[in-house]
Amino acid sequence: QVQLVQSGAEVKKPGASVTLSCKTSANTLTTHYIHWVRQAPGQGLEWVAIISPGGDVTDYAQRLQGRVTINRDIITSTVYLDVSSLTSEDTAVYYCASEVAKTSYFDDWGLGTLVTVSS
């Protein structure tokens, strides 16, 4: 089982940026894709972003493209998600999830990080 440890809750003002982290093991980063999925209060799941085991492939949900960036730090075995120009519609629980390479499903999940955007 893959361990995914996420950073703590954040409160941000509209227009600000936030960086979320998801710490795992060095082995996981080299064998698994890492995804970010978010869930607004009372709403469904929304796929946000992916980074490949080599770190060379990233992709984003079309409607978020330009405002989100996924990257990773091999030394600390941590994956990050940057979200800029925050609005109240970005208020959500953000989950990181792992995918064994090329299996196309999310087998392990972090506990989630609540991001609240409020003036």
Place this chain on the structure above:
Amino acid sequence: QSALTQPASVSGSPGQSITVSCTGTSSDVGGFNLVSWYQQHPGKAPKVMIYQVNKRPSGVSNRFSGSKSGNTASLTISGLQAEDEADYYCCSYAGGSSYVFGTGTRVTVL
């Protein structure tokens, strides 16, 4: 990337079977055998129940099964139990490296 369409709610009595549908397009559900299903209890992270249309991860009850026909995938829960009451989401690979989730279905055990 429009969300896949699921019924808002499905209900059944203990012991019955229910089916949750998930309708997409030929660019996602219909184009690949890469549909997965997730169970989510309130306040918890999702848990995979079915992957690659009809495969069950180790530890998931064989009361859960999946299938696909054309642009519609389905999750069937047989022998419904109280613990199955939760939200269920389908998810499909959508080309490139992207994915799309369904709108979600609340399953209620009467």
